[in-house]
Amino acid sequence: MKKPNIAILGATGVVGREILKITDELKLPYENIKFLSSARSAGQEIEFQGNKHTVEECTPESFEGVDIVMASAGGGTSVKFAPEAVKRGAVFIDNSSAFRMDEDVPLVIAGVNDEDLRRHKGIIANPNCSTSQLMLVLKPLHEKAKIKRLIVSTYQSVSGAGIAAINELRDDTAANLAGKPFTNQCFKKPISFNVIPQIDVFCENGYTKEEMKVDLETKKILHLDAATPISCTAVRVPVYVGHSEAVDIEFEGVNGEMTPEIAREILKNAFGVEVIDNPDNFEYPTTRDAAGVDPVFAGRIRKCNAFDNGISLWCVADNLRIGAALNTVRIAQKVIEMQLWGNLAAAHK
Numbered sequence: 001m002k003k004p005n006i007a008i009l010g011a012t013g014v015v016g017r018e019i020l021k022i023t024d025e026l027k028l029p030y031e032n033i034k035f036l037s038s039a040r041s042a043g044q045e046i047e048f049q050g051n052k053h054t055v056e057e058c059t060p061e062s063f064e065g066v067d068i069v070m071a072s073a074g075g076g077t078s079v080k081f082a083p084e085a086v087k088r089g090a091v092f093i094d095n096s097s098a099f100r101m102d103e104d105v106p107l108v109i110a111g112v113n114d115e116d117l118r119r120h121k122g123i124i125a126n127p128n129c130s131t132s133q134l135m136l137v138l139k140p141l142h143e144k145a146k147i148k149r150l151i152v153s154t155y156q157s158v159s160g161a162g163i164a165a166i167n168e169l170r171d172d173t174a175a176n177l178a179g180k181p182f183t184n185q186c187f188k189k190p191i192s193f194n195v196i197p198q199i200d201v202f203c204e205n206g207y208t209k210e211e212m213k214v215d216l217e218t219k220k221i222l223h224l225d226a227a228t229p230i231s232c233t234a235v236r237v238p239v240y241v242g243h244s245e246a247v248d249i250e251f252e253g254v255n256g257e258m259t260p261e262i263a264r265e266i267l268k269n270a271f272g273v274e275v276i277d278n279p280d281n282f283e284y285p286t287t288r289d290a291a292g293v294d295p296v297f298a299g300r301i302r303k304c305n306a307f308d309n310g311i312s313l314w315c316v317a318d319n320l321r322i323g324a325a326l327n328t329v330r331i332a333q334k335v336i337e338m339q340l341w342g343n344l345a346a347a348h349k
Contacts (some may be wrong), residue, residue, distance in 0.1 A: 003031040004341055006332070008074030009081065011035035011055055012044055014163050015095060019070050019326035020048055026329055029336060036062050038073070060084035067341050070328050071095060086122030091341045093124045093331050095324055100125040100217060107220050109135045110330030111271040117331070117340055124331055127221065128152045128213040129323025130234065130243055133296045135221050136322070137247070137315050140270040142222055145251035145258045145267075149307070150230045152214055155248045156199060157239040157287065158318050161186055169238055191238050199234040210234040237263045242287025243319040250307035260301045263311050267298050272322070277301050283318040292318060294326055 006028070010016040016037075023033075035046050035055045042057035043224045056062060058077070063069065063085040071078055072095035082092045082099070099105040106116040107125045112135045117124065127135070134152065141147070158165040165186040172192040175182035182190065200209035207215075214232040218224065237244075253259045270273050274295035276285045285297030296317040304310035317323060335341050 001029075002342070004067035005032045005034075005065055006030040007034045007036055007063065007069045007085075009036045009058055009069055009071040009077070010095075011046060012037050012276055013072060014159065014166075015072040015320060015328075017071060017325045018320045019328055020046065022325050023070075024049055024330045026333065028329055028332060031101075032065075034062070038077070042061065043181075046196070047114075048132065048192040060088075063088045063090050066090045068332050068335060069093065070332055072324065072328065075241060082123050086322065088344075090122070091120065091335055092122060093122065093126060093328055093335070095126045095328055096137060097128065097213065098125075099123050100213070107217060108327075108331055108334075109139075110220060110327055110334050112139045113223075114270065114334050115339070116323040117334055117338060119275065120150060120340065124335070126260070126324065126328050126331065127217045128210070129160055129319040130156060130210070130245065131214050131217040131221070132292045132323045132327050133243060133315060133317035133319075134214070134247065135300055136270065136284070136296045137313070138218070138249070139222065140266050140273075141249065141251075141258065141263060141311075144262070144266055145253050145294050147222070147224065147228065147249060148252045149228070149250035149310075150218065151248040152230070152232045154199075154214070154232065154234045155177040155195075155237045155239075155246075156210075156234060157237065157319055158186075158191060159241050159243050160199075160243065160323070161236075165191075166240060169240065173238070191236065194238060199236055207232070208234055228285060230262040239287050241291045241318055241320060242316060243323060244287060244314065244316045244338070246312070248304050248306060248312045250304070250310040253309045257309055258311055260311055264301050267301070272296055273298055275299065275301075284314060287316055290316045290318045294318075294321060296322055306324065323329055 036058040075096040075098040078098040211232040215230040277299040284299035302316035304312040
């Protein structure tokens with residue numbers, strides 16, 4: 001089988017470097033690879049699979065001869081360069097929010113809604129990090145007993161806001177411990193020893209954009225009715241890596257009642273999910289369990305007392321991997337396996 005030429009856009013960023021690592025770990029097949037960035041980062045050297053590569057400044061011409069682009073460089077950059085890549089016959093896998101709710105752009109979690117990839121027209125969107133881990137848990141449960149209502153509270157690490165936020169947690173914590181003043185720049189409130197109930201800006205309905213992403217992206221990925229009630233509260237916590245979610249799900253019960261025992265068994269056999277659920281021995285997932293590894297960990301699976309046919313659970317994942325880089329590379333894998341690049345990609349333009 002012919003191998004694609006690949007480009008990684010945003011290669012010097014936190015997620016971009018994680019994409020490099022996972023591309024190597026998953027042995028993604030490719031003929032040639034190039035690394036692209038803004039003018040500010042261009043010229044840096046990246047070592048990849050034993051070879052040194054010079055990072056190039058991204059221009060429209062950078063995509064000549066490229067078959068698949070894995071992009072994590074921000075929404076503005078994606079809006080600018082995605083059409084240029086598609087125009088030249090490339091499949092553009094985008095990690096920003098720029099195209100997620102575009103009707104013509106499939107929003108995909110590999111292993112959850114792979115068939116949606118077949119309708120791509122050159123651009124494929126990678127969901128929000130908190131949505132990504134949630135979908136791997138919800139999809140197999142939804143297949144058993146259709147979701148009727150969903151309530152999610154997310155506890156998100158600072159790495160979701162980039163390297164500056166990681167540094168702010170470190171520096172704010174050091175200043176706090178030393179009794180010195182510190183002026184926060186990334187967050188609206190101090191992040192050290194604190195919990196901030198705001199991620200992104202507030203919308204007119206009182207929810208933040210981050211919270212609305214969970215609502216709208218869940219419906220798009222699982223093909224839920226637009227009227228399905230979903231509520232999310234997104235919170236920033238002083239953790240470097242790993243998002244946690246408390247999830248309450250009410251089911252239609254089309255195939256009978258959803259019990260904790262049934263849910264536990266379904267998730268034990270689900271793609272990308274690992275169950276840690278023995279509270280009597282204090283066994284349940286934490287962010288330290290998830291950091292640096294691929295599974296979404298699920299635990300605290302119990303009957304939801306607020307719903308007649310519902311369960312409550314806790315899930316944790318490395319947001320830089322499953323929430324961003326891992327799914328991006330997995331999508332590229334699927335595009336290659338399903339032969340949705342090259343001539344077919346060009347035909348989709």
